[in-house]
Amino acid sequence: MTSTSMSPFTNEIERTDPPRRFTMPHFTSYKGDKDPNRHIKHYCGTMILYMNNDALMCKFFATTLQGETQDWFHTLPPQSIWSFNKLSFVFTKEYSSNRSIKMTAGHLFSIIKNPWETIRDYVKRFKAKKAKIVGWNENITTAAFRNELPTEHPLFGKLIMGEELTLAISYALAEKHALWDEAK
Template identity: 80%
Template sequence: MTNISMSPFTNEIERTDPPREFTMPHFILYKRDEDPDRHLKHYCSTMILYRNNDALMCKIFATTLQGEAQDWFHTLLPQSIRSFNELSFVFTKEYSSNRSIKRTSNHLFSIVKDHWETIRDYVKRFKAEKAKIVGCNEDIPTTAFKNGLPTEHPLFGKLIMREELTLANLYALAKKHVLWDEAKQSNKN
């Protein structure tokens, strides 16, 4: 049995039992080399029904740590954690170097179709980069996508002629172009 006084949690947290109706949710374990903010968001959304039970939030969070992250947790000073906010703070501070780089919508203007790249691959790469941007105005990715195409590309001409082009319409036109290219290639063979 673990000595309560050696726990990073205060005695009050250690002595708190989970509610009778509590069943352990399934968590993605944190292994030290991932974004700590993403792990905390997943944890908090999974524990949303219990977010007002600070002791439970602390104790269950400790079970989501694996490997070196679990080792780190046990290096915390005894009785140094008094709340889930404190635990979240020391956790994110410890693993801040693993945070994902937040991108702005201006990043999309740096995505340019390579001359050897197919439209399918360009769309896939563009969509992946756009997905990393939260709250992006739709006009920016539409313009950035067009700007990333070479002016001599047939799709560029089709896109530039459209005045009110939504991102969904842009992707649909790109898909039609991909299908047309693939049909043209299969006819050659």
Template identity: 65%
Template sequence: MVLYRNNDALMCKISSTTLQGEAQDWFHTLLPRSIQSFDDLSLVFTKEYSSYHSIKKKPDHLFNVKNNPKELLRDYVKRFKAEKAKIVGCDDLIASTTFQQGLPADHPLFKELIMKEDLTLADSFALAEKHALWDDA
């Protein structure tokens, strides 16, 4: 990394490849274009982990993550992903189920999710993205 210290974009990309587990999950919850330089990334990372005490959350924590009535679907997905990232080794089936249960029963995405069998969490997020695009139209 010393060779590329003058290239912020490359430094950010290289540093992200060194992260593992919860830190890597956290990195992927950062908003696009929210980091402008390697110094920004360092500051955000330090704020997140300098006083970090590993408070182990269990997968059932995700049952508390609900889509608020006035919350956009994309915001719910982003918040859900951030909460899931706090759970090391979270089972996809549990996460997928809790994601679905966090939606209101009258939400079109909820109705679509319950009609499909064997959806992975990635499949659920992909369907959510389609619904979020429809909401924007």
């Protein structure tokens, strides 16, 4: 009679030992509150020398989990994980609600200057949102910055009438306008 392991890993993975002189790299523990894809990428990047050792990748990934994610791992059905791809899939599926949403330049068109907001606060909010966009386009970003100002705002006219204004020039005009507003 053979005994079966209660581990989520197959017996083959369970029987695999780490290579001699293997030292576990340092990882930031995953607690279930961040993007699971980022955790997987960080783990794979750190374990790149061992990517061809599927069993090692599985066993040590489990040690990067903490708190409720460690509890979740131990609820996986026995012998249900036979590869790191399978483990990655069930992990990202379980924590998919924590994925980061990739922002595009189109998201910038949703930033509207509120009537009570100073131009300086609008610029600050706009810059913060723009910083989250990888590979932003100068023309689209400048158009979004300009077009989301209220048409009755004095800065709007300056930005519309300006010829080929860059985003940097638009920010500089906004700063000058903010100083002028504060001097009133």
